[in-house]
Amino acid sequence: MPRLSDTLWDIAVAEVSKNSEEKENEEDLETRERSVFFLGSKSGGKTTIILRFLDRDEVSKPTLALEYTFGRRARGHNTPKDISHFWELGGGTSLSDLAQIPITVDNIRTLSVVLVLDLSKPNDLWQTMEKLLTVTKNHINKTMNELGKKDSININEIKQRSWKNLQKNHPDWELVDPFPLPLVIIGSKYDILQFYSNKSETTVSKLRTVLNNLAFGTDRSKTISVEYNKPLFVPAGMDSLSQIGSPPATEVDLGKINARNPIDLWKKVYERLFPCESTGEFKDIMDPAKVPQYAEPEVDVMRTQKDQELEQYKRNASKSWKEMEFDMHGR
Known part of the structure; x- marks a missing residue:
């Protein structure tokens, strides 16, 4: 109830505040849904990550094609449980065409992508990353174009959101072409390379925070770790090419490499050190x-x-x- 002393401005501010509060209360009573799409190296540990996140004490089995499961999380007392849909693509790069199934007009606004790369197989790592991200990005862009014909406002919001983690004064602003949807890249099996135990509660805890953000919209982690002798943990927008530095090659060798940009330079040096050995993954897929x-x-x-x-x-x-x-x- 406005007071006699209230100005028109005071009344307007109070009305907006009231509407916002009512909207928040309505949203608290609604079940929110999100989707997370896992893909990556064959036998890279995607199923194990999902089961560990969902606290399911199950023995992971090889994913033959595309599998689905879901998880629930309560926001508070007497509130509906939010739902997160988990899709997992098996077969490494051989079944990449199936990536179009989890990417739909209905879930494109709330979809995130998790790419799991097996660090114990460096010769296949870059090719796996490049092919899966390219195929997935193509499906996303196709779906966004389809949605844009009906709802251009939402599409613009999605595109603007992909830039929000990068400040305009970031040194790589001109070089970056952000992935159209939230993307997390996980390097699995690092323990095989450096450590005896393959169980680290620290990395599990950090990954849980990341997945909670994607699956249920909780606060985004601001932790960063760039010590190369330890597991790296770098949130989007918190690193730069200058901090990463040049690839491990002499200046003479770098001068001989014809690269279009720093990422292309890193790719060519990486593939010299770890030439691709994959001869096709279809042979290994079980009927x-x-x-x-x-x-x-x-x-x-x-x-x-x-x-x-x-x-x-x-x-x-x-x-x-x-x-x-x-x-x-x-x-």
């Missing part, structure tokens, strides 16, 4: 129909029958082509 945990007797019998029919068809087709070829030569 889901032959995995014991997915056995279905009736389905498997029918599948065997169909496989036999297919092989017979192939043999018959092969004979037909040979006979046709022989007939053509005979004429």
Whole structure:
């Protein structure tokens, strides 16, 4: 109730404050949903990270294609639990086309991406990172363009949000092309390289803070660690190319490398030290129909029958082509 002494300005400020408070109260009573998309190196530890974050005491199994799970978190007493949807892409880079499934017009505003790279396999690391980020970014841009035809305001907000972690006076401002959605890159299995134990509560705690921010919108971590003898922890926008320095090569060698920018220079030096050894990941992918945990007797019998029919068809087709070829030569 406005007082007689209140000016028009006082009344307007009070009204805006009241509306904001009512809106916050309404939001507190609504269930908020977010999505987190995990992808990265094959057998890099993505499933283990998700299960550890969700406090699920389960033995992780290889992810054959694309798997889904979810988690809930209460904001407070007598409030709805927020929901986070977790998608995990298996197979390393071989199934990258499936990245389009978790990226939709409905969740693009609340989607985050987590790229897990296996540090124990440096020869495949850069190629895995580059291919998966490129494919994912293409799907994101395609989805954003689709949404932009209906809702250009939200698209502009998403694009502006991708720059918010980088100040305009940042030394790399002109060189940066930020990923369109929140992106976290995790280097897994660092302990295999330097330490005896593969269990570190410090890194688990830090990662939990990061995932809580992506999955449930909690405060973003401001911790930073750039000591290379320890696990690195660098939030977006808190490093720079000048701080990282030049790649490990002599000035003479660097002068011979034709690079477009500092990141391209790092890539070429890295690939000289760790040339890619991957010859294709499709060979290593297990056929889901032959995995014991997915056995279905009736389905498997029918599948065997169909496989036999297919092989017979192939043999018959092969004979037909040979006979046709022989007939053509005979004429």
